[in-house]
Amino acid sequence: MFKKVLVAEDLDSISITVIQVLEDLKIPFIDHVKYCDDALIKIKKGIIDNEPYDLLISDLSFKSDHREINLASGEDLIGAVNEVQPAIKKIVFSIEDKSYRIKSLFNDFKINAYVSKGRNSINELKKAIERAYENEEKILSSDLSFSFTDKTLIEIESYDISILKLLAQGYTLENISNEFKANCILPNGTSSLEKRINKLKIYFKANNNVHLIAIAKDFGLV
Template structure:
């Protein structure tokens, strides 16, 4: 079993569940961080001291306060950790239930496991820790496996996401060409953008761009 684990979580109550699981698994060293920057510093220092953490269990959402941080979310922390220490195991432990966001944790952020905070959190997290340790494979609970089979989620690319994001913040379709050019996003011709938006509306069964954005938000795409 893992010998040294770091928990990144800003709510004490949630720490209790994680600690309970780790103690049941006889993990001897359990440490904590309430901020993402603090967690990354601890991980760097442990590596320098030749006593590295073997597992990071992190929430995704961290409530902002008076403290200024460079890393403000679990995704940002995971990305930074995986860039510096790709061999380190990471499990995301979150209330997140949006399909696309969960899938992107594996495809983009590189997590080794995801556990949703709910009534079955403790047994599910215990199973995830054991699985990641013993098999080294990615862990996602059975009821969430559909995420990897969902054709809708799998066929949306980064260009589509950027397009929907701009629509979601109020950029009108007729202004999208200029916005894409300023952002250096290609292709950025008016006809290409119009065709892509129409394709997305058909794909998601959206009546208009407002409906399209609403569906995308429900899926966690934006």
């Protein structure tokens, strides 16, 4: 079983539950932080001391307060950890249930398991930890029903996500074009953007831009 585990969770009630699961699994060293920045510092220190953590369990959402931070979310933390210790096992423990976002965590952030917070989350988390230790891949709690082989959303690219997010913020076609030009994102012409938006409306079977944004929100894209 894992020897050294770091828990990144800002709610005491949740962290107590996670730590109890780890204690039940007889894990000898358990550490807990409430800030992603602190988690990264501990990960780096473990590497320097030649006593690295072998498992990170992290939430996705962290409430902001008076403290200035560099890493604001679980994605930010996992991305930063992957740069310094890519081999560490990573489990996300969150209420997020949008299939696109969860798939992105596996595909882009290389997490090992995703456990949804819910009625049976303690048992699900315990199983995920055990399976991650056995080197199983793409471990998903049983209350999440989507399939990794489902082709839905596979064709959606980060470029499309950027367009959808700006549309959701009320940007016009010209505004999006200017934003893309300012950030050197191609293609950025209004004609190209309009064609892309029309393609997205066909893909999602949306009647108009408002309908498109509503569907994108349902999928967790924006």
